[in-house]
Amino acid sequence: MYLNRRKNRLEYADYSEFKSYFVTICTRDREEYFGTIENNRMKLSPIGEIVNQKWRAIPGYFDDVKIDEYIIMPNHLHGIITFIDREHRSINERIRARLVSPPEPPLKRNLQKLPVIMGSLKSGVTREVNRMPEAAGFGWQKSYYDRIIRNRKELVLTRKYIRNNPLKWDEDEDNRVNR
DSSP, rough: OOOTTOOOOOOTTTTTSSSSEEEEBGGGGGOOSEEETTTTEEEEEHHHHHHOOOOHHHHHOOTTTEEEEEOOOOOEEEEEEEEETTTOOHHHHHHHHHOOOOOOOOOOOGGSHHHHHHHHHHHHHHHTTTTTGGGTTBBOOOOOOEEOOOOOOHHHHHHHHHHHHHGGGOHHHHHHGGG
């Protein structure tokens, strides 16, 4: 089933750079483990609460990571993760530093920050959920989806999309009623 799956990451991008990333993580087979939408609002299940707790804890493990807008839906999570420059260098200082030193090739994928964070989140949630007898069969879709947020306008639009996601659940193709 996953043999011919296309790669989601940009080949030459370094997913450790000081940028914002819009990520979507889905459950295996889009099973609705995280709760339900009631009156256009997400009501988290116990598994959804675990996902919420683990997502919010990410900055505690990575001190140069900020969690922005996010929503946990019945079978997926949308969120914005921002890698911040703890040295508080301006964009011009960062550009100058790159011009002075030779460019380094991007780190291997398994060493880049975004894949490490996503893998840690998924394994942490799975480890805790597997202790729950009612969670038999829980699993994640392989990998995750991401998009680099390139400017302020995209950031504003992405935040709006995330906030409005529960309002569109009735028409969502991932809603089991619509499959």
